[in-house]
Amino acid sequence: MTKILQRNLYREVADRIGDLIEHGELLPGERISEKQLCDLFGVSRTPLREALKVLATEGLIELLPNRGARVVRLTLKNVKDTYDLMAALEGLSGELACQYISDAEIAAIRQLHNTMLEHYRNRDLIPYFQVNRQIHESILAASNNDVLQEMYSNLSQRVKRVRYSKQMTERYWSQAVKDHENMIAALEQRDSQLLGQILRDHLCNKIEVATLAGVIDTEDDKSVVNN
């Protein structure tokens, strides 16, 4: 049952601009030139401007009346706020998943979990994070709550460009793995309260925020950087 995805031009353009932001080709605080992007994508200003409005609603850019658009400059607080929110949503996803998830789906997650452990033992950071994400996504999918998934996806988009998986200390990492052990156990017992609690408290997000503390500029943004 594959979802019909409508390919409007504006949506296409919005996604492409989102990619540019995610991959750092459009920098935080950078002014977005309509003409430049029109030339780049080969579209007129109408769909491009529609895309900008949508991206502003999604929180990726901000619109300054009569002065165009710019990429949102993420502050540490903003990222922290977002992660707090994502943790709460993950908690809910866990609670709901316990109600709706099938044995087969649990088994699949257990499988992923084992794979993740293997990566942990080998200290393969990238594959570890990849499988880690798959586990969380599986639980989210099992929540059977479309609105939740939509919201989570949007929040995830916003902070994608500053997501780091580096600098994971051994101590935090082992704790994260322990969290996952408990998660799987709670899931297999369908203990919704417990799984919710674990996911809300799961260290993962907090680690990332801590890591980011050194990366993102702490001060407010009104700075006109970027020539």
Add this chain to the structure above:
Amino acid sequence: MTKILQRNLYREVADRIGDLIEHGELLPGERISEKQLCDLFGVSRTPLREALKVLATEGLIELLPNRGARVVRLTLKNVKDTYDLMAALEGLSGELACQYISDAEIAAIRQLHNTMLEHYRNRDLIPYFQVNRQIHESILAASNNDVLQEMYSNLSQRVKRVRYSKQMTERYWSQAVKDHENMIAALEQRDSQLLGQILRDHLCNKIEVATLAGVIDTEDDKSVVNN
């Protein structure tokens, strides 16, 4: 420090259309005619279409390629999903509020609480709900999390048009008031875990969903259970 709110035409139009939907002047599933709205608002199609795209992103309408837009038809499941999410967000707002709220703000909420109790004793349903909402909004504001407030606001918008305060049974009502007693107590003790828990479990939302069960068309959006 008062926030600068930009008044773009498209944003103005989007809000106006949102009002039409909220007040039932545009009905669920109803086709939205661009021309009709252009005439109504006295604007050209450009800003109107931008507004439609934004409203689609906000989840109020849906866009059918080459076939215009229509007001989202809320299913019971959709509303339930949304309320579950809102409860989780309220829980988070409570947790955070305990960390950031000032004594003065707590006192103000206590004041609102007393007013609400008065309305409860008099069985003044409308004023009761008004103050009730103010309390929840105060906690949300005290959470000091802008992203959270933005998300909550969006979700609230989506279900506004089906919010009912009627048909509150005496039993549920008294329970809701008890919940509020506990909330205030937790807040005054700054017990974030407890307040979070109370708000997540707060009956209010569930009551509304129960009430709505008779109002909204139950027909599931083919989202049958998992396999």
Add this chain to the structure above:
DNA sequence: AAAAGTAATTATGAATTCAATATTCCTTTG
């Protein structure tokens, strides 16, 4: 030479125009 003021340029906001897709209404055919 620095600051202030003004004209020229550029970019944005919004309306209009052109092109495509969908819908309606009428005719034709079995």
Add this chain to the structure above:
DNA sequence: CAAAGGAATATTGAATTCATAATTACTTTT
């Protein structure tokens, strides 16, 4: 008479054009 086919109409998608606000470049003045 019902169904199918096809113009005529209306609606949407996207480009272009026009108007207005912001930025830059250039004088002028002190």
